[in-house]
Amino acid sequence: MMDRTKAYLQAPSPCFVVDEVLLIQNLERLASVQGRTGCKILLAQKAFSMFSLYPLIGKYLSGATASGLYEAKLGYEEMGKENHVYCPAYREDEFDEITRLCGHILFNSFTQWQKFKDRALAAGCECGIRINPECSTQDHAIYDPCSPGSRMGVTAANFQPELLDGITGLHFHTLCEQNADALEQTLDAVEAKFGAYLPKMKWLNFGGGHHITRPDYDVEKLISLINRTQERYGVQVYLEPGEAVALNAGFLVCTVLEIVENGISNAILDTSAACHMPDVLEMPYRPPLLGAGLPEEKPYCYRLGGPTCLAGDIIGDYSFDHPLAPGDRLIFGDMAHYSMVKTNTFNGMALPSIAILDQEGNLRVKKTFGYEDFKERLS
């Protein structure tokens, strides 16, 4: 365990704690890619919208990207740098506000582009089309925008070059937690299918899913791919990772409430996979737990579950050096991205508090939630 772990335990329970030191390590790595290539890296807010950290993130990155009006507004208000938006289909009643908030607007189809073109251009926005290179480089169908029949992006067969007037950039997003080899394969497909249009563009957005801050990520290959693309086509390359910004920078601190024996030992926690870390069930994956081992690795094994009614609200099986008891604190790792943004109050579960461990080692609780937050969303 790291030295700073003790400070995480000062948090209320349950609580997301983001460690500024770890976040800065990620941001420095991303900033070095920008510095060595001249590319621009945006925070994909869908993964991490902890806006109290946007001023810090904005010191390193070029701006933010949004999935729609609300994230666009958040990026505009709290980061105030380049603000991009992509949505598969915009709402009529939101579009004008989007044009006031965003410098770059990405359209998912030529129909959307035709529908909103005049309003976007009149507002002075840079406009782009999302392309679908139909190049799947991963097996998670739920996260694969290139799967057959996908609604994401324009395929080469549906591309309408005669409608490109006013379009200054193209965008693709096909990766999920991947290394630079998958990007290389994707770029080859993009060039083969859409290369003819690239010299006419000012910018090309490589989307997200680049796991740049993972220790084994091939940063040198990424840099050469960015440089190659920028030199070959004269475009400004953008990347918009979400996960890589906050990877391994946050924790979920929680407490054991009860032990239930039934052939195996269950520990019921005050946190829930279904409510606080739904990706554990959706992906699915087994989050790291500080100080714990794989089942059977250490002498005391427990199935960790939430206090909800959902039988499958199970985080996973973990082993410990000592028996668990009510009141014990546990710390799940890698809990900053796609966790806070996905929480819900199913079963009337309390939302975890949100805290920062700053560079000086002070735990600053930014927000706590209560009954009103549960009630406010219902009627």
Ligand SMILES: Cc1ncc(COP(=O)(O)O)c(C=O)c1O
């Ligand atoms: C269009 C787009 N950009 C960026 C991202 C961020 O991806 P990641 O958090 O995997 O880097 C996503 C994720 O779904 C996306 O759909």
